[in-house]
Every structure is written in structure tokens, then in C-alpha cells.
Amino acid sequence: MASIVAILSSVLIFSAFSLGSSLSLNYYDKTCPHAESIIANAVKNAVSKDKTVPAALLRMHFHDCFIRGCDASLLLNSKGSNKAEKDGPPNVSVHAFYVIDSAKKELETWCPGVVSCADTLALAARDAVVLSGGPSWDVPKGRKDGRTSKASETITMPSPAFNIAQLQQSFSQRGLSMDDLVALSGGHTLGFSHCSSFQSRIRNFNATHDIDPSMHSSFAASLRGVCPIKNKPKNAGTTMDPSSTTFDNTYFKMILQGKGLFSSDQALLSNPKTKELVSKFAGSQEAFRKAFVNSMIKMSSITGGQEIRKDCRVVN
Template sequence: MAFTVALLCTLLVILISSLGNALSLNYYEQTCPDAESIITKVVKSEVMKDQTVPAALLRMHFHDCFIRGCDASVLLNSAGKNTAEKDGPPNVSLHAFYVVDNAKKEVEALCPGVVSCADILALAARDVVVLSGGPTWDVPKGRKDGRTSKASETVQLPAPTFNISQLHQSFSQRGLSTEDLVSLSGGHTLGFSHCSSFQNRIHNFNSTHDIDPSMHPSFAASLRSICPIKNKAKNAGTGMDPSSTTFDNTYYKLLLEGKSLFSSDQALLTASKTKDLVSEFSSSKAAFHKAFVKSMIKMSSITGGQEVRKDCRVVN
């Protein structure tokens, strides 16, 4: 624990310094000291009611940060002629926006106009990882909320069909490393996937194989029974792994067994550096947790907003 805390402190100093002190651990110390505890209370309450909330909020935070930085643009509603990010194809399955709304409402009642929706989402993402049995970390705060949200920009999100070079490009464009790519992919240990995200691997894979040959035969057969005919199982799907409500390293173990869902998961085994990291994380949950924390702090420190919204769904 002492090593982890020391590592985090070092990382945070580097990150916050590089951001020109835009973010800090004690950002709300004077203006809203109870903000974090209020957000955690709301998130915990909602997770107790619905076990799908952790995966939803973690994915929402990732999808937010990868477009215009972590500016809560994913929370904005479509308005007028503008279709917002949340209504873009990769985001239509996002849910649990109400959790952020509820946390915002409680924080606003205590400290109006102080705590950004972007910070609430970053803190909620940390909280759901902890509540699912994962590691904790101190979240740097001080993000601002963005005023622009375009569905057309969601094509920038890494797709489940990406190969390793596409994944590297997507992450490096955001200043994220190979280790960040592999550790953040571990978030796939939580949640549910619809058939559409892995149909390409179990039906008409290529001109030679109907099923992706890198997939374990019995696993492929089980997926085909869930998703028997392409495009005919719209709401069908499966858990990301058998322990899909627990934040553990099962994802990496299954990946090495040919039991991953997405092409982008399998792609991590096609380059030596990423494969070595998969092996490391599969054999040590502690190593995965440490790397995940480092990468989450790094990713969530990509900023880009301009204001503190009063309502997370609309600009001021």
C-alpha cells in the first residue's frame, strides 16, 4: 500500500505540473469540501440498486475523455439541429446518466455552480471501480465542462473491430502509451456486450473461416448459440467475462485462452509488448491494478472544457 501511495503521489505531481496546475487533489478544499463524499454516497446508493451501473459509468468516462478530453460533453443532450455524442452510434448503449444527474443535484444544493459535471463523472468512475472490488486512487480535480458535443465525432472512439495498429494510433493521439492501452482495456472485465460488437468474429469471419480461428472453439460455439444469426439478435449478448460485476484480472486470463469477445481484445496478443503486458496482468492482479490506476489518472487528466454547468445535460 505504501508503494502504491508513493507511486500515485509521484505520478500526480508529474501530471498536474504538466497541466500547469489546472488540476489538483485539493481543488474543492475551500469551495466545496464535502463534494467527493456526496458523490460517493450517491454512486454507492445507485450501485446497490443496479449492478450494471459500474460498467456503465466507467465506459461513459472513457468515451467522454476520448473525444474532446474529459469535459462531460458525453452528458449533453442533443438540441435543435445538433446531434450530441450520447446519440452517436458507439454511445447509444450508454446508460446510467441519471447517476451523474443525481450527484450533481446534491452537490449543487450544497455548493451551487462550483463542481463540474466532468469532475463528478471522473470521481464516479473511480468510485464504481472501488465498489466492484478494484483499486482506489486520489482523483485530480478542476476539470471544466465543454460546450460542444457532436455525434459525428464519436467515430474517433476506438472500435471493437480495431487491430493493434489502429489501437496504438488511437491511444497515442491522446498521449496514452502502450501500457495505458493494455491496462485500460482491462476495464472490459466489467459489463455486458451486445452481439453486434463481436458478430464479426463468429459469423463470416473471412473468406476462409466462418469463425475467427484465434477464438477457442467451445467459446465460439457458446457465443454462436447466443447470437445465432447475424443482425437477428439485436438485444442479445453476454457478460464481458464470467465475473462481469467484479473488477479483477479475469479478462487477461481469458484473453490468453482465446476467450475474449472483441477483435480489439484479441489484437493485444498480436504484438510482443502488448502480449507481454497481458501475460503480466493475467498473472498478477496487483500489477494490473497498479497499472490501471496510473492509466486512469493519466487519461482522466486530459482536459478541455470551459465552464461549470448548472445542469449536466445542457450548456449554461
Template sequence: MASTTFLTFVCYGILSISLCVNALSVNYYDHTCPNLEATITKIVKKAMTNDKTVAAALLRMHFHDCFVRGCDASVLLNSTANNKAEKDGAVNISLHAFYVIDMVKKELEALCPGVVSCADILALVARDAVTLSGGPTWNVPKGRLDGRISIAGEALQLPAPVFNISQLQQSFSQRGLSLDDLVALSGGHTLGFAHCSSFQNRIHNFAKTQDIDPSMQQSFAAKLKNICPLHNKVKNAGATLDSTTSIFDNAYFKLLLQGQSILTSDQALLTNAKTKALVTRYASSQEEFYKAFAYSMIKMSSILGSGKEVRNDCRVVN
């Protein structure tokens, strides 16, 4: 993994929380591209109206970008004849809605050419995806630069859906993120969808004497088994990660406590005293979850990599 810069901090307010970020600024484009945020919100809103899966796709895309080489838009680069890029790695093959980034970049290049980085666009569309789905809003620090390296194999550094709590903690810690951030950011699964392959391990041949993960509610497991039979051949079959898939709320945490989590990595949050306490808190207070999520999103999106430029086209280096 390329070296990642974790920032020394200066402070500003977010939802009554004091959070600190250096090098990035919420006012970064005030003079060079003043209509930036309104332009992006308009495009994201239209895309979400046309396709209910866009919000989850944009949020996931930003997460997958920041966890590999930092938030440098490396996930947006196309493969070349000599290099297979992150987006074409097995872990990222289900990423979609790249066209939304293309639309945003095209319009911003017409308004303020050569000014707004693709990495900043990713951070802003992710925020808008959450807010327009009924979730919290926050001021996005800006000033990221775009990287020039994207390697498919490095996407394997992303936390896997089968990770236990120790593996999750290690993955997040390596990026300067805490257990608090892990639980808050896991709440983004409220907009998520999982393919059968991501949770087959919990509903088929879980152990020698148990076909189903005993931590999963049995009636819920039976429903998942119907959707994903052992030798499933239905392309793109799977299940939403909570019951309100197009609404950003705290239903994910409520269902988790009821034994209706989908992924091993979701259930893992109940195997540690601290993370379980946070799950319980967010299940009982959507406001607390919103505050924590906004805080952790700013923290995650401020992991800076080795960005060198502002790309003219988000899919290719200059």
C-alpha cells in the same frame, strides 16, 4: 476533433508510483465543496446496489467522454433542435446510467452551488464504480471545466471493437496514451458487456474458409454463436466481457490468454510482443494490474479539452 491539451507535469504519488499532472489538483474542492467525494460515493453505491450494470456504465461513460474533445463532459449534453449530440450518436447509443450523474449534480448543487463541474463528476463516479466493485482506488485530480460543444459524428473517433493493434495504438497515441495505457485501460472490460453486433465478425463468416476466428477457443465460440445467431433479432442480446462481470479483477486478462476474448480489439492485444507481455503480467498479478490501471486512469482523465464553464445542469450548457 477539437484541439486537446496534453499537460506539462508536476508530480505526486499514486500506489507507490510517481505520476505527474499539472493544472488539476486532488485538493481542488477542499475548501469550496469539502463533502464532495463522500456525497458522490454514497450515490454511486446506492445506484450500484439497485442495478448491477451501473459500474460498467459509469466507467465506459468517462472513457467515451475523454476520448472525444478531452474530459469535458461533452458526452452528457443533450441534443438540441439544431444539433445531434454525442450521446445520440450510433457509437454511444448504448450508454446509460446518466441518471446517476443527474442525482450527483442535484445534490452537489444543493451543497455547493455552481462549484463542481460535470467533467469532474464523471471522473469521480468512474473511480468509485471501480473501487466499489472491488478494484483499486486512487486520488482523482480535479479542476476540469465543462465544454459547450457536443457533436454526434465526433463519437466515431472512439476506438472501435473491430480495431487491430495498429489502429488501437494510433487512437491512443493521438491522445497522449501509450501501449502500456492501452493494455491497462482495456482491463476495464472486466466490468463490460458487448452486444452481438460488436463481435459478430468473429463468430460468423470470419473468412472465406473459416466461419469462426481461429484465435477464439472453439467451445467458447460455440457458446457465443448460440447467444448470437447469424440473424439475431433479440434486442440487447450479447455477452459479458469476462466471467466475473460485477467484480473488478484480472479475470479479463486470464480469459484473453485462454482464447476467450470477445472483441477483435481484445484479441489484438496478443498480436504485439509488448502488449502480449503486459497481458501475461496482469493475468498473473492482479496487484500489478491495479497499479497500472490506476496510473492510466489518472493519465486518461487528465486529457483536458476546451472546457469553459461549470454547468448548472450536466445535460445543457449554461
């Protein structure tokens, strides 16, 4: 029965996605030539006031693409009895939606009804990486916005607790390879995590170990200090790596030291191929940057929408 459910969910995921063959680099050259600079300015203005914005936008794009493709369905608000993706468990801590709203408002002033929310988010994610010291790339454009957003579908998002087999299945269902899995995991170089995403590794891990044995003992001790059993501050947690506002390869170096924050991070060492890539990226910032760009273009080309929304939070 479980295998039938898994097969059905795979079919549903595949039927919702297609790799965006209709996307092009010069999609807005004639219809909205200033689109990219308008979006870049909105991101830059937000980042100047809040250094957590780049990580938020990169995560937002990733979470959007993994459900129904990169169709901005994550941006839709819940309405009536329909609970939208942004209110699903993996997305309740996703923030900085106002940055996309701001860019979209300006786009609608200059070229109404032309630039999709999905393209706006894809471009904003690229700009977020650049402003964090990461690489730039040409973003293929022409995505449409989706009209469906269901919190229940976010159950298919990869979890911080996933092992390597579960990660591989999740990525392959979306047409992404093991190489893409490791490169895109490098996005964890930016950002912050709440205790809830890793506390199962630092207390009562299993019947034999209180702490996950794959975690460096001093790292585990520091996390136990950040996430006490009682009187835990509401937003208690830690940065994803020590240089959490800079796009670099520190994340991979941390994994090799047993200091990956999530089980899914440390799991990258449990497979020979992914372990080799972690070592490669830890040793070469340039190799990581190149692989990340290729995988971001591939992931952000998973399309699935139907319209161009006037307001990213509601369907037309």
C-alpha cells in the same frame, strides 16, 4: 489523400486536448469539502439497485475522455439540428446518466456552481471501480465542462474491431502509451456487450474462415448460441468476462485462452509488448491494479472544457 486526412484528424484531436496541468487533489477542499462523499453516495445508492451501474459509469468516463478530453461533453443532450455525442453510434448503449444527474443535483444544493460535471464523472468512475472490488485512487480535480458535443466526432472512438496498429494510433493521439492501452483495456473486466460488437468474429469472418481463428472454438460456439442468426432477442449479448461485476484480472486470463470477446481484446496478443503486459496482468492482480490506476489518472487528466454547468445535460 488518406494520410492527409489522418494527419488533419490527429491535429484536430491534439488541439482539442491538453494534459490537465491545472488539476489538483485538493481543488474543492475549501469550496465544496463534501463533494467526494456526495458523489460516492449517489454511486453507492445506484449500485445497490443495479449491478450494471459500475461498468456503465467507467465506460461513460472513458468515452467522454476520448472525445474532446474529459469535459463531460458526452453528458450533453442533442438540441435542435445538433446531434450530440451521446447519440453517436458508439454511445447509444451508454447508460446510467441519471447517476451523474443525481450527484450533480445534490452538489448544486450544497455548493452551487462549484463542482463541474466532468469532475463528477471522473470521481463517479473511480467510485464505480472501488464498489466493484477494484482499487481506489486520489482523483485530480478542477476539470471544466465543454460546450460542444457532436455525434459526428464519435467516429474517432476506438472500435471493438480495431487491430493493434489502429488501437495504438487511437491511444497515442490522446497522449496514451501502449502500457495505458493494455491497462485501460482491462476495464473490460466489467460489463456486457451486445452481439453487434462481436458477431463479425463468429460468422462469415473472412473468405477462408467462418469463425475468427484466434477465437477458442468452444467459446465461439457458445457465442453463436447466444447470438443466433434469426429470432435474436433485442438485447442479446454476453458479459465481458465471467466475473463481469467484479473488478479483477480475469479479462486478461480469458485473452490468453483465446476467449477475448472483441477483436480489439484478442489483438493485444498480436504485439510482443502488449502480449507481455497481458501475461503480466493475467499473472498478477496487483500489477494490473497498479497499472490501471496510473493509466486512469493519466487518461482522466486530458482536459478541454470552458465552464461549470449547472445542469450536466445542457450548457449554461
